[in-house]
Structure formats: structure tokens, C-alpha cells
Amino acid sequence: MSRHFRSRKALVIAVASTLALTFAGCSREGGGDGATGAAASPGITDTTVRLGISTPLSGSTAGPGTCTVAGVKAYFGAKNAAGGVAFGDGKTRTVEIEALDDGYDPQRAKANYDSLKDDVFAMTAGLGTPTNRAWREAAIADEVPQVLVMTGDPLFSDTQESPWQLGFVPIYQNEGEAFGKLLVASGAPHKVAILSQNDDYGAGYVEGFKSAVEGAANIEIVDELTYEATDTSVDAQITQLSASGADVIFNAMSLVPLVVSALQKAQQLNWLPSWFLPSNTSSPGAVVEPGGGAAFPGIYSVSFAKAPASPAFAGDEDVQTYLAALKEHGDYPDAPAFPHCQWSWMVGATLEQAFTTMTEPTRDDFMRALRSIENFEAPLMLPGTAVTTTESGQPAVPTVVVQKYNGKGYDTVESLG
Amino acid sequence: MATFIQLIVDGLSTGSVYAAIALALVLVHQATGLINFAQGGMAVLAAYSAWWLLSRGVPLVLAISASVLLSFAFGAVVERWLMRRFERGDPDTAVVVTIGLLTLITGVCGWLFTYNNQQFPSLFSLDAVTFLGVSVSQRSIGTTVVIVVVMLLLQALFAGTKLGLALRAVAINPQSAAFSGLPVERLLMVGWGLAAALGAIAGALVAPQLTLTPGMLDNALVYALAAVILGGLSSPIGVVVAAWMIGVLENLAAVYVPLIGYDLKVAVPFILIFVVLVVRPQGLFGRKTVVRV
Missing domain, CATH: 3.40.50.2300 (Response regulator)
Structure with a gap:
């Protein structure tokens, strides 16, 4: 009897705290600022924009997963330190990033999305096909951008099927x-x-x-x-x-x-x-x-990315800026062991590109701006590759070059042998 | 023909990895009557401690030896301060506690050492030895030899020494063992300590091949459990033979039974278990447990 009573009490407490959290969330959102007018989407104010990431930070895919956060955090960390990003609507905003761990588990990825969606302007950069798929339909229903995600699954780059999505890396x-x-x-x-x-x-x-x-x-x-x-x-x-x-x-x-x-x-x-x-x-x-x-x-x-470990790029200005920022703003003190760090840095640059042509602080206008980038050579990109988002069925980076291992890094090759 | 023999040799060296963990499982079971699901996790932790020492400039052999000693202490501490509370109760509870321990250790390893794959140097060279058209790496040979030596030592420990007898007595009936004057609590600590030390050896043997990550032994643990059930919980020789059988049969089934192929080969050990358990519930080499009413 007493046991039954205790579990009821626990339930009441759980429900009450959930409600309290929900209200706290609402009030935070409402407390943003009214200056941008009623049209502003969640997660964006006159001075800040907030991005969400759900990616594996634990488990066997955590190495690459950690990189997907580090690169974009480093990119905007450096931009914020220099004053922020100048948006197309004439306002300068700092970019905040909230990253949650999904452990490459689709259920946790969906839960992460649910907890972030009302708080962030857009979701981005997360790694994993099953994990990104887990909340793709929810993102479409909620009209939340799920863009420049790290999956080679073609589904994310199909404008018909996935109007609020865009894959970043080349499809398999x-x-x-x-x-x-x-x-x-x-x-x-x-x-x-x-x-x-x-x-x-x-x-x-x-x-x-x-x-x-x-x-x-x-x-x-x-x-x-x-x-x-x-x-x-x-x-x-x-x-x-x-x-x-x-x-x-x-x-x-x-x-x-x-x-x-x-x-x-x-x-x-x-x-x-x-x-x-x-x-x-x-x-x-x-x-x-x-x-x-x-x-x-x-x-x-x-x-499609310059390898920082390659001697060919040791003196490259892009690479040096990137490595310094990764240390200072990306919480990533070691030399990056996975290309995902570089990709994530390019995601930052591509997002900035979209931000600069956005004329209204809405998710709709952001998607329009993001989908109109052509031949943008993001920092760290190899010659012969570029970001192009105008073609349906193709990810933001549709081109790759074949490279051959040279004993330290990779060199682009035109033929076998 | 050369491919056939090569597949058998490949299977034996994969099987040796499973056997290493399976031996530690048998040791804990013989000493405490429990299946310790955290065995693989504890081995990974040991491998990380060796890896950490290596990165501080300690030579490989010393680092592994130190990790074996540390693991002995860690195993004993886990028994004394954690498992002790559950040993007297329902064995199911104790098993669930070991699963919790596995999750905890994996998380702690990830937190301390990241989830990146770390390179762990091998005691044995990767150079291949070729005979009769079959090539085997010295690493595979070395791993297998160490496993066989450990297996023989364990067999001798349980069958031929007073300590082994005492460990078994404590596992089978702690109360009677205590009445006959055995220091039950200390023996339980020794049992866990030895198993953890053995796990540390296993970790150091397989880390170079699987590369060191917190979840390195998760899949191997499943196969090791299969080997333990198949070979019989009480027989070190049995589980090693069973682990080799699993490795070899898996490979042969994948290549020569088109229906199975590489996609279904994971099912082979479990079909084997099913058949063996129906025919011989105590496992291929296990002793029947007789309970007097």
C-alpha cells in the first residue's frame, strides 16, 4: 500500500516538474525581444541566433561525432569573437550552438530534436543516417530546418521528399x-x-x-x-x-x-x-x-577537404586559421583525426553564406537563402570542388576528387597508378 | 585447398580473441558462481591503463604487467565494495549489477580517454609466417600460444591446487565452505582479482587488433558467452575449444554454405548452442551440477 502511494507521489512530482520545465521554456522564448516583430522564428533575436546539433558524442561513432560539433563551434566561435555575423537583414548577430549527444541512437536523436526544436532557429551538422532519419518527418511537420547534416543518404537532398532538409557531404x-x-x-x-x-x-x-x-x-x-x-x-x-x-x-x-x-x-x-x-x-x-x-x-x-596533416597544406592560410580556431573555440585541442572536423568548419562557412543573404529572420527565408548558393568555395575546400545548393537530388557538396595516399596524406590524382 | 586451410587458421586466431574473454568468465564463475558481464569492460579499462602508461613512456611489457597488477587490485576492490552486497541475495540481481558495471566502466573510459580509436602496440610482430601456402601472423600465433598457456594454468589451478579447490568450494556452497574454516570473503576477492588480471592479459592481446575503444570488447563478449555456454562453465579447456570451433565454423559456413554467407554467419554459434544444449545441457566439456535435495 505504502509502495503504491510512493509511486503515485513520484508520478505527481514527475508531471509537475515536466510542466514547470515546459512553462520555463515558454517564458524564455517569449522573453526574447519584440523588436523583430511577430514574424521572427524561434531561436533568433536581433543580437543572437541559436543553432542545435544532435550528434554522437559517446559510443563508437563519437570520434567523428565530436568533430561535427567542434568545426562549426570553432568557426562561429572565431566569428563571435570578431563581433558576430552580419546578416542580410542588416543586423549583426552572434551564433550560439547547443549540441546534444545521441550516441548514434535514433531514439535519443529524436528526443534531442524534441527538446531543441522550440529553442533553436535551425538544426545542423549532426552526423548519422539512422539518427537524422529518426526526426526527419517531425522536422518537416514542424517546419524546422534540418540542414547541412552529415549523411550520405540521398533522401536528405531530395527537395520534394525533404523540403526542410539538405545533406552536406557527397552522397555515397x-x-x-x-x-x-x-x-x-x-x-x-x-x-x-x-x-x-x-x-x-x-x-x-x-x-x-x-x-x-x-x-x-x-x-x-x-x-x-x-x-x-x-x-x-x-x-x-x-x-x-x-x-x-x-x-x-x-x-x-x-x-x-x-x-x-x-x-x-x-x-x-x-x-x-x-x-x-x-x-x-x-x-x-x-x-x-x-x-x-x-x-x-x-x-x-x-x-573535398584539405587534410590539415598533409605536408602540402602545412603552410596553407585556411588550414592555419582553422587549426588555431579549433583549439581556441572548438574545445578540440588535438590535431583532428577525422575529416568531419573540416566538414563541420565548412558547414559553418556555408551557414554564414546563407545568413548574409537572409533578409528576414524567419526559417522560411533562411531555407530560401540556403538553397540559392552556387559555386561557393568554402574555406578548406579542395580545388575542383564547391558548395552548390540549387540542384535537387544533390547534397550541398556534390563533387569529390579522387586522391591517392602519398605516405603522409593524400594528393589529388587524375589517373590510376 | 590453400584457401580452406587459411580459413581455418583465420578462424582459430579470431577464436582466440573470444577464448581470452571466455577464460576470464569461467574463472569468475568458478570462483563466485556468477557470470560477470562487466568482464569485457574491466579488460578494456585495464588496456586503457596500460595504454596510458605507454603514453607516459613506460615500456610495453612493463605497462602490461602493471595493468595486470592494477586489475587484480581493481577486481578485488569491486568484489569487496560492490559485489559483496549482492552475493548473498538473488543471483539475478548480482548479474544485473555486473551489466550496470559494464555500462559504467564503458562510460568512464569514454569520458577519460574519448571514444576515438587509439592504437595499441602489439607484443608480437605482424609479420607473417608462411608454410604450406598458409600465412599466419606472428601476432596470431603469439595470441594463441598465450591463450593456451593461460588455459593450462587455469586448468591446473582448479584441478590441482588447494587454492583452486577452495575457490570452487566457496562458489558451490559458501556456507559450508565457511564452516569448514575457509576464509570465504578473502577467497571471493582473490577469485575476482584473478579474473580481472586475466582480463587484463586478454585486453592487451586483442587491443592491437580491434584498436582501443571503450566498446572494443562488446561484440567479442557475446561470442565469449557463446563459447562459455558451449564449452561448459566449469571447463577452461572446454571454452577454449568451443571458442576456436565458433571462429572456424563461422568462417567455413560463410564461405561454403551459400545459404548462410557472411550475412548470417553470426547465427552459427547460436545454432550450435541450441543443438548442444538440447543434447548436452552441461556443455560439451562441462560437469553436470548435481543438487542434493
Whole structure:
């Protein structure tokens, strides 16, 4: 009896505190300022604009996830320190960022969105396909921008299906296709082995690759295997593929330790093909070096961002500004181990680009401004790539260049070899 | 044929990783009668402590030895100050506490050392040895040899020493063990300490391959549990053989049974468990538990 009473009491307290929080939230929103008029969307005042991020800050994807916050925080941290961002409506605002951890868990991502949506002007930069998908429909229903998110899923770049969304990074197909085109252009005959993750990610890469090599006389796909994202080893797959006699492996794999052990396993078997890796698992420091990538005739990947670790960009002004800001404003003291830090910095620059052409402080006008960027070379972008948001079906960065590992970083290449 | 043998060798070296954790599970179970779900987490924590020492310039062998000693102490402390409160009660509660401990340790590791993959140097070189057209890395051989040695030591501990006998007595019937003069509480601490120390060795063996992250052993733990059930909770040799079987059968099924392939190979150990449990509930090598009424 007393137990029953206690749980009732707990329930009452829980409900009361939820209500109290809700009211507190409302009053904060109402207490903004009336000067911008009734039309202003939530999360924006005459002096500030607030952005929300839901991304993995714990769990196995936390490394890249932490970067997605650090880059954009560093970008606007530096801008705020210099006075703020000049918006198209003539006002200068500082940019505040509120990032919540979703641990790559779709349910937590949705909960994060629910707690942020009335408080922020737009959601941005978050990493993860399942996590971003979890609240995509809610964002459309609430008319909250979910833009420049880090997912290669084409759904986010389809204006019809996703009117309040825009993906930032190239879709998986863009990456696979770029490598396929390079192989075809090499003219020489190649036998290709494919090892891909058994989900939309792996399938997207393979689809893009196959569309590029289809009908090419010099390319033959000799074996095609998959693995599960929960596997602890792909040794058996590498052993089987090594027997196929392939001289190129198209390896659409998203898990860092598995890529490292796949590179090592192939060397032990003395199978040394040219190796293709996706942009998110081709980090020189975290993947290729520990995997002993120098043993292969070539490790290829695709990119659109300058790699700060590469000697080619050591003196680059963009890179130096970026690294300094990352330390000072991004809570990220180490050298960035994942390209997501650079991508997130570009997200900051792209958002600023949209802010400067926004004429009203509304989410509607923000989406209009964001969707009218053409050939914007954001800082840290490689020559040959640019932000273009006007084409439906394509993410903000639709182009990538193929690069080859040079022992320290990557160089852009025009052909295989 | 070369591919077939290579697949078996690959399976054995993957199986050795599972076996390392499985041995620690058996040790705790033999000493306390519990399945410790936090075993993998404690091994990861040990690996992080070794990694931290390495980054302070301590040589690898010393760092691993220190982490083994630290883990012994940590295991004993966890038993004395945390598990002790639950040992007398419902065993289910104690098992849930170990799951909580796993979550806690994973979180603490992530908080202290970030979730980035850290490189952990190996005791053994990655260079391959080739014979009969099959290549095996020295690391795989080294890992397997260490596992076999540990397995034999454990077998000898439980079957041939007074300490082993006392540990078993405490696990099976703490009350009678206490009446016959055994220092039950200290033995429980020793049991947990030894298991944690063994986990530390396992962590140091597998960290170079899986790269050090807080969740490094989560998937391996599932396979280790399968090996423990399959091999029998009371038999170190049994769980190692079972872990190897799982590694090898998984690979062979994936390649040679088209229906299974790489997508369903994860199911192989569990189908195996199902079959074994129906035919031989105590596991392949386990002893039947007899309870007198």
C-alpha cells in the first residue's frame, strides 16, 4: 500500500516538474525581444541566433561525432569573437550552438530534436543516417530546418521528399562513382573485388561504383562480398577475396578497426591490390598508417577537404586559421583525426553564406537563402570542388576528387597508378 | 585447398580473441558462481591503463604487467565494495549489477580517454609466417600460444591446487565452505582479482587488433558467452575449444554454405548452442551440477 502511494507521489512530482520545465521554456522564448516583430522564428533575436546539433558524442561513432560539433563551434566561435555575423537583414548577430549527444541512437536523436526544436532557429551538422532519419518527418511537420547534416543518404537532398532538409557531404553514390570513373579512364584492364557493409551505406557506394563501370570493357568485377556492421573481423572475407586474383579492391567499409585489420590481413596473405576506401575511413593517421598502407601500390579515397596533416597544406592560410580556431573555440585541442572536423568548419562557412543573404529572420527565408548558393568555395575546400545548393537530388557538396595516399596524406590524382 | 586451410587458421586466431574473454568468465564463475558481464569492460579499462602508461613512456611489457597488477587490485576492490552486497541475495540481481558495471566502466573510459580509436602496440610482430601456402601472423600465433598457456594454468589451478579447490568450494556452497574454516570473503576477492588480471592479459592481446575503444570488447563478449555456454562453465579447456570451433565454423559456413554467407554467419554459434544444449545441457566439456535435495 505504502509502495503504491510512493509511486503515485513520484508520478505527481514527475508531471509537475515536466510542466514547470515546459512553462520555463515558454517564458524564455517569449522573453526574447519584440523588436523583430511577430514574424521572427524561434531561436533568433536581433543580437543572437541559436543553432542545435544532435550528434554522437559517446559510443563508437563519437570520434567523428565530436568533430561535427567542434568545426562549426570553432568557426562561429572565431566569428563571435570578431563581433558576430552580419546578416542580410542588416543586423549583426552572434551564433550560439547547443549540441546534444545521441550516441548514434535514433531514439535519443529524436528526443534531442524534441527538446531543441522550440529553442533553436535551425538544426545542423549532426552526423548519422539512422539518427537524422529518426526526426526527419517531425522536422518537416514542424517546419524546422534540418540542414547541412552529415549523411550520405540521398533522401536528405531530395527537395520534394525533404523540403526542410539538405545533406552536406557527397552522397555515397557520388563517391563510388568518382572512383569507378577513374578506373574506367585508366584504360588498362582491371579485376575488381568488392567488400561492402551490408546496409544502405555499403549498397550506395557499390551502386555508384557499378553505374560508373557499367559497360566498360576494361573492368571486370570478379568477386563481391559483404560483412555486418557488428562483425569483429573480416579476415575470412579478405582471405576469400585474395583468391579471386583481383588487382583492385573496392572496400566500402565504415568501421575504422575493420579497415585497419583488412589492410593488415591482405599484407599477411601477400595480396597487394590497389585499394579504394570511403572518405570517412581513409584518415592517414587513424587508418592507413596503422594498417601499413604504404605496402600497397595505391590507397585511393575521395575528398573535398584539405587534410590539415598533409605536408602540402602545412603552410596553407585556411588550414592555419582553422587549426588555431579549433583549439581556441572548438574545445578540440588535438590535431583532428577525422575529416568531419573540416566538414563541420565548412558547414559553418556555408551557414554564414546563407545568413548574409537572409533578409528576414524567419526559417522560411533562411531555407530560401540556403538553397540559392552556387559555386561557393568554402574555406578548406579542395580545388575542383564547391558548395552548390540549387540542384535537387544533390547534397550541398556534390563533387569529390579522387586522391591517392602519398605516405603522409593524400594528393589529388587524375589517373590510376 | 590453400584457401580452406587459411580459413581455418583465420578462424582459430579470431577464436582466440573470444577464448581470452571466455577464460576470464569461467574463472569468475568458478570462483563466485556468477557470470560477470562487466568482464569485457574491466579488460578494456585495464588496456586503457596500460595504454596510458605507454603514453607516459613506460615500456610495453612493463605497462602490461602493471595493468595486470592494477586489475587484480581493481577486481578485488569491486568484489569487496560492490559485489559483496549482492552475493548473498538473488543471483539475478548480482548479474544485473555486473551489466550496470559494464555500462559504467564503458562510460568512464569514454569520458577519460574519448571514444576515438587509439592504437595499441602489439607484443608480437605482424609479420607473417608462411608454410604450406598458409600465412599466419606472428601476432596470431603469439595470441594463441598465450591463450593456451593461460588455459593450462587455469586448468591446473582448479584441478590441482588447494587454492583452486577452495575457490570452487566457496562458489558451490559458501556456507559450508565457511564452516569448514575457509576464509570465504578473502577467497571471493582473490577469485575476482584473478579474473580481472586475466582480463587484463586478454585486453592487451586483442587491443592491437580491434584498436582501443571503450566498446572494443562488446561484440567479442557475446561470442565469449557463446563459447562459455558451449564449452561448459566449469571447463577452461572446454571454452577454449568451443571458442576456436565458433571462429572456424563461422568462417567455413560463410564461405561454403551459400545459404548462410557472411550475412548470417553470426547465427552459427547460436545454432550450435541450441543443438548442444538440447543434447548436452552441461556443455560439451562441462560437469553436470548435481543438487542434493
